[in-house]
Amino acid sequence: MYDCGRIAVIGGGSWATAIAKIVVGHTHHLGWYMRRDDRIEDFRRLGHNPAYLTSVRFNIDEIEFSSDINKIVQAYDTLIFVTPSPYLKNHLKKLKTRIKDKFVITAIKGIVPDENLVCSEYFHQVYDVPYENLACLGGPSHAEEVALERLSYLTVGCSDREKALAFSEILASEFIKTKISSDVIGIEYSSVLKNVYAIAAGVCSGLKYGDNFQSVLMSNAVQEMSRFLKTIHPIDRNITDSVYLGDLLVTGYSNFSRNRTFGTMIGKGYSIKSAQIEMEMIAEGYFGTKCMKEINRHCHVNMPILDAVYNILYERISPQIEIKLLTDSFR
Structure with a gap:
């Protein structure tokens, strides 16, 4: 050993x-x-x-x-x-x-x-x-x-x-x-993406979307994660394992989640700067969103949730408008 x-x-x-x-x-x-x-x-x-x-x-x-x-x-x-x-x-x-x-x-x-x-x-x-x-x-x-x-x-x-x-x-x-x-690479990328999706969940919470929609958001998020992982590191993995799906769920739903908290503040109308100052801790998903967007420019994976969070955080598009467009893309 x-x-x-x-x-x-x-x-x-x-x-x-x-x-x-x-x-x-x-x-x-x-x-x-x-x-x-x-x-x-x-x-x-x-x-x-x-x-x-x-x-x-x-x-x-x-x-x-x-x-x-x-x-x-x-x-x-x-x-x-x-x-x-x-x-x-x-x-x-x-x-x-x-x-x-x-x-x-x-x-x-x-x-x-x-x-x-x-x-x-x-x-x-x-x-x-x-x-x-x-x-x-x-x-x-x-x-x-x-x-x-x-x-x-x-x-x-x-x-x-x-x-x-x-x-x-x-x-x-x-x-x-x-x-x-x-699956070192897959675990690391899923850890990054779940923070991005937790920000999305927080934004939706701040906008008063309910539990019914949050479950649809998480369902689409795990599919989006799976598409990306299959592209960036195509090995045999079970996306429902706790290290992928479980980490996504706890980060997306828990009140301990700083990324969800950060997203909730954005959904309630806080500016990026004011949300970061009030939190006093790093929301990794803010930085991860920009990095993942740049990586995906080369991978060309269909990632509407990532795109929506990027548009809200970096393009300053209204959360109300961006999330409405996202809801229309879900089934």
């Missing part, structure tokens, strides 16, 4: 905090890169993340914190990246240590802006990490519910089955069930 060795988390948000809690409960030691020294000092003093999931307590003696990404990368074998996708490049620009021999796991549900690459492809193309050393972590999983130890199911995607199994065993517990998959 593959040994994941010493494990580190790269990122300081809510999902990073939830993953850290799961991992350190198994390993009793964790490296943790956070960008801000003041956050690290507050964390050490309080025994919890001062900004996210503040009810989740940690044994500080089990954690090596550092604001120096090179120090953490040099000292640890498995690196779990959990930074918002728009900031990933800025964190990696500080990197002077080679990571091609590390086991790199991305729990980032977004695309690297400007590059229009899912994170595993970015690590492979820019940092020469071989595919067998790349993995992804898929949902459905809200950080808040994981922190509350509510039953959740996670999927580890990796082309190397032994590595996927080894990491899935570290995550598994009474409240975390795990499975493995070889």
Whole structure:
């Protein structure tokens, strides 16, 4: 069995905090890169993340914190990246240590802006990490519910089955069930798209569309997702698996979903800027929408929901008009 060795988390948000809690409960030691020294000092003093999931307590003696990404990368074998996708490049620009021999796991549900690459492809193309050393972590999983130890199911995607199994065993517990998959690219793209569709669901909620229509929206969204995945990465997959359909549903329906919340504010008439300021957290789907639109210009997949969200967010077309046009295209 593959040994994941010493494990580190790269990122300081809510999902990073939830993953850290799961991992350190198994390993009793964790490296943790956070960008801000003041956050690290507050964390050490309080025994919890001062900004996210503040009810989740940690044994500080089990954690090596550092604001120096090179120090953490040099000292640890498995690196779990959990930074918002728009900031990933800025964190990696500080990197002077080679990571091609590390086991790199991305729990980032977004695309690297400007590059229009899912994170595993970015690590492979820019940092020469071989595919067998790349993995992804898929949902459905809200950080808040994981922190509350509510039953959740996670999927580890990796082309190397032994590595996927080894990491899935570290995550598994009474409240975390795990499975493995070889579909890294499909899981990553579905994680991006479900955020886009959650924004659409939020917009419709803000516009007072009811549950009946939301179910039709989600039905069309999973079909749209399936069409895109078959085009971008044509392998045999079951789109109804929890890592695809389940993640879409929880992100589209849950009040914990920041992308749905963001969309709801837009549907209620907030400007993009005011919605982003009030949320105080990144809605990955805002950036993912633009990236996916640009990627699909080359793929030519029929994606009316993606187009509608793009038109609302980037072309400033009225949500009322755009969603009405979308409803007319559904059957």
